[in-house]
Amino acid sequence: MKLCDWEGTKSSTGGLSLDEVVPKGLCPFAYFSIIPYWLSFKQGAQFRWRKNKDDVVCQCPKKDGVVFLVRRQPKNGEAKVSAEVSLVGECPHQHQKGQIFEISNIALSPGEFPAFWISWNKTAAGGPKDIDQGVCVEGFKAPCLFYKRKGEAFSLKEMLPKGLCPDLFFQIYPQYLSLLYGGQRPQTSGVFIHRCQDGSTYQCRIYKKKFFLAGLIDLIWTVFAWCGEHKDLVNGKIIIECAKSTDAKAACCSAGKDFSFNHYAPLWGQRFFCPAVYYTMYPFLQCGGAPVFQCPADNAAITFKIKETP
Secondary structure (H helix, E strand, C coil): CECCEECCECCECCCCCHHHHCCCCCCHHHHHHHHHHHHHHHCCCCCCCCCCCCEEEEECCECCCCEEEEEEEEECCEEEEEEEEEECCCCCCCCCCCCEEECCCCCCCCCCHHHHHHHHHHHHCCCCCCCCEEEEEEECCCCCCCCCCCCCEEEHHHCCCCCCCHHHHHHHHHHHHHHHCCCCCCCCCCEEEEECCCCCEEEEEEEEEECCCHHHHHHHHHHHHHCCCCCCCCCEEEEEEEEEECCCCCCCCCCCEEEEECCCHHHHCCCCCCHHHHHHHHHHHHHCCCCEEECCECCCCCEEEEEECC
């Protein structure tokens, strides 16, 4: 399976096993959840809802699973990232509270690992499932910006802007998260090549476009932070451009079209499927079944269930 060309380096799975990719002793599902935060910290992002700019809490996809505190520490001019088990739930890997895993020297880049993860899950499930599925909110302690009620459902077509390749967004999500919260890519152009599972190839670019009132949003966030209230206020939207395809027959992405993601869209009544939930859900969606999974944010306590569409 061809993977995403990330930072100009062509790669493939190369026959790598799961043990060669995931840090020893760490649950693969937990590692999958940690990867976007790892990249964000490496690129200098700050998660605005956190009091400490150098840590974030994330959960494995399993309902009532393990909670990790992901930390960034400067070391020799670079950001050293580790993940500590802070709360143990139902864990098949028997993680213990206080366990620390160093996330460094990863075998696959954040752009490559999502594709590897899908490939591995499909193999474990006996092959891909060609079925139409959707997702519904199973329950939560409190509603969030994106989901207001139990039972709210989304079809796969409603989860992304029309015409955007589902594989593309899944693979690019770690970079999406980093840019949204102020991360800086090493290459300023932001251009990369995406190879879809159907064999089509696209030249794409991802970047952040700040809002007209970005300065005011930053000032409001600063005032809240000074008062001890750290709000999840983003100051721009993420745009993905699919410039062209090397395959003239490919219709997965619309050539030359921009795909925009504005997290404030629900405030004026537009449906918006949370990108973090999409990233968590997509491997399950590809492999079939109807698992229950949870939002990676520790304070959301929102659970979802994949449902097959008749």
